Every structure is written in structure tokens, then in C-alpha cells.
Amino acid sequence: MGRGRAKAKQTKVARDLKYRTHETDFGALAKELHGDEANDDADQDDGVDDKWSDYADRRD
Template sequence: MGRGRAKAKQTRVARELKYSSPNTDLTALQRELGGQQSTYSAHVAQDDDAEDDAYDDKWAPDDDADDGWAATR
């Protein structure tokens, strides 16, 4: 018992979220949808294999060795 008050509060909060109109940055939305370059630059990580070589076990089996692990009918 006692779930009625909690359920009513959840319903009220859900209704507020559903029908409220948050402050939307329309210029940022237009920039995003228009495909213009934003002022923020995306950081692209470059895969540097040279740094992995020190930890690479050259005698370990290839990662592709487990491709056939699934049972066949």
C-alpha cells in the first residue's frame, strides 16, 4: 500500500516532461541540420600501431582464429 502517491507523482512528472517545451537553441539546431561547420572541432583519434608493438606478443595466435567457434548443423 502507499503506491498511489508515488504513482501520482511519477504521472505528474511524466506529464510535465511530455508537455513542457524546454529552451531550445534553434541556431545550434539549424547549424547541425544545415550541415555547416560548427565552432567545435571533433577530436579524431588516430590508430598508432607503433605504440602497441612494445606490448604485442608476436607468438600469440591471430585474433581471427576464433572465427569458426560457432557450431555448425
């Protein structure tokens, strides 16, 4: 018992995903999947490395 509300929500989400029209940018998707170097987010420095570099294990 008690699963009715959760199941109803799952059904609602599933219907929404099935019937909603999506505006997909296939060009951006292709760039993301193929690793476009011009727009690569992995190369951007967000400062996280600098913030935690004091705690890094130095095994050089």
C-alpha cells in the first residue's frame, strides 16, 4: 500500500515525455557527442582545481 501516488506520478511523467514535442538542436547534440574542440567545456578553468589544490596528493 502507499504506492498509488508514486505510480501516478511516474505515469504522468511517462506520458509527458511520450507526447510532448521537443525542440531538439541536433547540431549541438552532434558537437557534444563528437567532442567539438571549439566548444569543449572540459578545457574551461572554473577555479575548482585552484581551490582544492592544497589538498591534492603530491606523488610526482
